[in-house]
Amino acid sequence: MNSKAIKNNTILLVDDEEGIRKVLKITLEASGHHVFLSPDGESGLNTFIQENPEIVITDIKMPGIDGIELLKRIKNLNPETEVIMITGHGDMDLAVKSLKYEAADFITKPIDIVDLESAIKKAQDRISITQNISRYMDDLENLVEEKDKKINESQQLVTIGQTIAGMSHAIKNIAGGLKGSTFVLEQGIDQENREYLKQGWEMMKGNIDKITKLSLDLLNYAKTTKLDFKLENPNTPAREIVQLMTHRAKEKNIVFKLTPCKRKKLVLIDCEAIHNCILNLVTNAFDSFDELLGSTRNKTVNLLVKIESNHIEYSVQDNGCGINDTLAISILNDFITTKGMNGTGFGLMTTKKIIQEHNGTINFITEMGKGSRFVIKIPLKTTRD
Ligand SMILES: Nc1ncnc2c1ncn2[C@@H]1O[C@H](COP(=O)(O)OP(=O)(O)OP(=O)(O)O)[C@@H](O)[C@H]1O
Ligand SMILES: [Mg+2]
The missing domain is CATH 3.40.50.2300 (Response regulator)
Structure with missing residues (x-):
């Protein structure tokens, strides 16, 4: 500047x-x-x-x-x-x-x-x-x-x-x-x-x-009301996103795949809030190909749901443009967008806030020109108390 x-x-x-x-x-x-x-x-x-x-x-x-x-x-x-x-x-x-x-x-x-x-x-x-x-x-x-x-x-x-x-x-x-x-x-x-x-x-x-x-x-973002925690199938919000985004994936020529969790277990989450988080991550993953105009790579976005011994994991992986070091430091904490008129920079901040309210974490790994993987981990709770 x-x-x-x-x-x-x-x-x-x-x-x-x-x-x-x-x-x-x-x-x-x-x-x-x-x-x-x-x-x-x-x-x-x-x-x-x-x-x-x-x-x-x-x-x-x-x-x-x-x-x-x-x-x-x-x-x-x-x-x-x-x-x-x-x-x-x-x-x-x-x-x-x-x-x-x-x-x-x-x-x-x-x-x-x-x-x-x-x-x-x-x-x-x-x-x-x-x-x-x-x-x-x-x-x-x-x-x-x-x-x-x-x-x-x-x-x-x-x-x-x-x-x-x-x-x-x-x-x-x-x-x-x-x-x-x-x-x-x-x-x-x-x-x-x-x-x-x-x-x-x-x-x-x-x-x-x-x-x-x-x-x-x-x-x-401003909502101070408590989240609505219920016992849910962890695959539900992920399946909703697939339904919502499949058409867009086709339009953008992206292979969008869900690997649901196979364990049949109900977990305590706010389904609507987690839906919003996954939607933010998947939208970003789709957008990550916009920077690669003219590239011939096969565009893929994988959404994965897993239940581990003590946490539920949602991950979204793309093989898009990746995130540079300077940007990577602030995207989870500040209003930062590289999308000009098409973004507000709100997505990841809101996502992080929701995940923290679930006592969980959000992290990512990324490589410029190769892609990124965002991972949400939420402590596993299977009862209401
Ligand atoms: N999967 C990704 N691949 C490449 N860049 C990403 C990815 N996810 C996030 N980013 C970068 O982080 C920035 C911030 O993301 P964030 O979701 O907070 O805001 P946005 O997508 O720009 O706007 P909004 O989500 O509010 O519409 C993006 O503008 C983009 O530069
Ligand atoms: Mg976004």
Whole structure:
């Protein structure tokens, strides 16, 4: 990440049309912004590294490094930067692609200054919210350092702070996706283009699913009510997941196999909660192949249920992309996602919480490029007392 502090109220405008650069610079400076100009992606990136502006406005179509590539590199250097994309008629596919890399907003050519100012204002509001959260986090961390005696309480506050920070990121992602869907829908309506309407509607539905999942995850995570422990067949939640995911496995060309436990024994678990945990692990395993575009490997995911002498074991093994060392340290404890708009980073945190409430453990082994195996172990209890 770029270590330099973001300069407030600065905008980098990257556009290969000199006319647009000139007019926008005059207009934006008149409304009090400090503006840097670049005629192409390459020099835009250099200016970005030197000046660290808070907002970048870039044309989507440019020779050399185009707007999407620029967006991608800027987000890599400093994810907090808000990038507004300028799109022309017929750039819809590019606009949709840029959503994946967390573009903040879209402005269509010919540029309407009122729209542009409103997009800038919204981007600035988002930046100040993020900065406030990070200041809040710093304060909490200081609190922890200062108050040795109250360390437990303070750490809880830090966890809450991290949860809020992660949540706001997840919500921001979904809001971005909804914004993108409305943009595609509006273009579909303006241009009477059925294809865009269909595309926008699909995106909208996807984002509604995401917000539904996020609110369920949040509820699960925040739930303080006791789990509903009952004597159950340990294979039941695993079989439910197979039913639920078999269709998706076929679509994604994944061989998804369950090896159920053969011992006929009822165990004390909260079946619904364990269902959610396995679902999270299996979904992650399915997603682990998305990074391997173009690979010809036979994709397999194995779900295994075992009863050992003193614990029940659920394991999910994939031969997908694996997890790098840096990521591996935090995925079970922090809101971390590498899936951009398609993930919230909630899955493993919620899973760990549920397993801990069963007095169990969750661990994993992984190798980059080869795959991962997540293992849940729950102490074996076969009576209610
Ligand atoms: N089986 C796996 N293979 C590769 N990477 C994984 C696997 N499981 C988890 N990860 C990595 O850990 C990250 C966090 O996983 P987690 O389930 O908490 O969140 P998510 O899948 O990104 O989003 P969500 O589950 O909330 O939709 C993922 O984004 C991914 O990078
Ligand atoms: Mg997940």
